[in-house]
Amino acid sequence: MINDFHFSHEFLGCDSLKVSVVNDAILDGWLNYGCLVAPKSKLADYREWLSLQDAKSYQKWITAFSHNLMRDMTGDYQPISELTQLNECFDYIDSHNILTLLINQGEMNTLNLQDGRQERNASEVVNINNFSDSQCFRESKNLENKSIAAGENIEDVWNERFASIADKTKAITIIDRYFSANMEEDIGKGRTTSLEKFIDFLSTKGKRYSITIYSVGYDKDSDRHNAIINYIDITLSKKISYRAAISHIEINSCDDGLFQSLAHDRFIQFDRFTIELGLGMSIFRSYPLNTCTFSFYRADKNPIFATTLASLSKRRKWCYGIKED
Incomplete structure (x- = not known):
């Protein structure tokens, strides 16, 4: 019912979040069906990258960080931009018991993610513009x-x-x-x-x-x-x-x-x-x-x-x- 998902702090600076339908879909999914897994020690970095968004979007995300479900990511934190292979991404999220990894357009190009989404076993990597294709969030909503x-x-x-x-x-x-x-x-x-x-x-x-x-x-x-x-x-x-x-x-x-x-x-x-x-x-x-x-x-x-x-x-x-x- 609740899907553990993750994105790195750099994700919050991407241009796709400036599109309200994309931005609101992710926030709604997090509010109703998701738990963001992120290191508490890096939340200042997340907020700093949020400053690249417009004022209205920024406030929505700040509210989400204070109101929605979150779980502290213990162990090593690594920005997705530092990973170059999809298997590295899957190994990374599997080590933190995360089902869904959201990535931005730049990360998708580096990782050569086909069709905006790829899965391995029960976990998935999903491009921001393909959030509606997330099988894990869809299953939570269907229940x-x-x-x-x-x-x-x-x-x-x-x-x-x-x-x-x-x-x-x-x-x-x-x-x-x-x-x-x-x-x-x-x-x-x-x-x-x-x-x-x-x-x-x-x-x-x-x-x-x-x-x-x-x-x-x-x-x-x-x-x-x-x-x-x-x-x-x-x-x-x-x-x-x-x-x-x-x-x-x-x-x-x-x-x-x-x-x-x-x-x-x-x-x-x-x-x-x-x-x-x-x-x-x-x-x-x-x-x-x-x-x-x-x-x-x-x-x-x-x-x-x-x-x-x-x-x-x-x-x-x-x-x-x-x-x-």
Whole structure:
């Protein structure tokens, strides 16, 4: 869903960025589907080359550098203008786990890039004027409203739709009316819960997350409340994957009537990105997958999640949290 891409600082001085349709297409792709991989130590150089653009374009890029997803490029940084062979480019981006390398017209001529784009395995080198031909960005865009098909493998679904955004996330917020009911049922029948499976996936990322969940957990000290709390305290929190992946977890209960009127949709929010799931967290339960609607978008494009969260957070029946060391 999120495509890691790169361009060197000299890229920002090219004339093609003076063409608004080219400039805006790249910025839109970065905003909605991309994560720029660039060395923090060289950001001053990136901004210096931006000064070659007109004032309007310059401001758009400065906003993007402060607002859009970025990942620090660790290890050696090398301007693409210093490379003369395409295989050198592919070796370079592969070493940094980057899928897409954007180059300017001068770099394309030096590298003798045919037809404005070339791929090797899963990665690609794309000329600035051929940005619309980027297969990686196109695949990300195609997934933003593509339903999950019945019978899909949940590991494949995670790797294709969730893994890349989980890499760039610290806080996850889940709104799912039926999460607590499904969890209570799975606990009672000794099945792996959706939360445990979700945490198992997160634990592969080598980082820790804060998870906040809103669902129908009935009243405090109800059977459902006690089942969930005891399960987290006695079972889940002792799992290796939990200890590796969770820094804080919070479960909140709200009245079912509130979900009926204000929070019927089910969401998983990854920092600044929202995923709407027709089946919610139940896709991670121990059942074959059924067809599930899926939408992915930046949170600021649609206020429905923020509005729903604000309404639920004001009317909680109980709240349970654990903060790990």
